[in-house]
Amino acid sequence: MPMTRISLQKGKPPEYLRAISDGVHRALVEAFDVPPKDRFQLIHQHEAHEMSIDPHYEAEGRSADYVFINVIAGRPRSTAxxxxxxxxxxxxxxEAPGLRPDDVMIVIQHxxxxxxxxxxxxxxxPGFAGSQP
Structure with missing residues (x-):
């Protein structure tokens, strides 16, 4: 049961935000063992001055299209x-919305x-040991 926070700079149209949201969910279902109906996301949009992101740390160069994705997962997944x-x-x-790989940062927390x-x-x-009925 992941909870995902998606942070990016303000100014993108709703279709762009939806493409990111759909891509995150699809990747969670396809590669992170998440059920299709298990979708909990928050999208945070920030003014440019509210984001302090080094454009070159571990990247060729980040643009104003930078997106930070924080997945909080309830159970650990393997490194693979x-x-x-x-x-x-x-x-x-x-593929959609057309983000460059260097503009995507992902952090998983458990x-x-x-x-x-x-x-x-x-x-x-739900479905995990220790949960109350």
Missing amino acids: TKAAFYRRLVALLG SQSEDWSFSAGRQGL
Whole structure:
């Protein structure tokens, strides 16, 4: 059950934002073992002066189209699964909305089942050990 935060500079049209959202979800389903109906995302748009991103750190050069994607996952994935997810996501975002690979940064974080409550104050992730019924 990942929760994904997508951060980028303000000014993109809704279709562009939807393409990013759809690409993230598709990559999660195809390469990160996430069920198709398991979609929880927040898109944050920032003024240019609110983003301080080194344009050359581990990249040929980042542009104003830079997108930061933070996936908070409830259960750990293998290194191979994470690598496949990174590759698939960058490929999909290259197709639509046309992002350059150097403009995509991805960070995966993991949490425990007890760190989540989806509704009604019930603790835990559905289907994971330690969740309350």
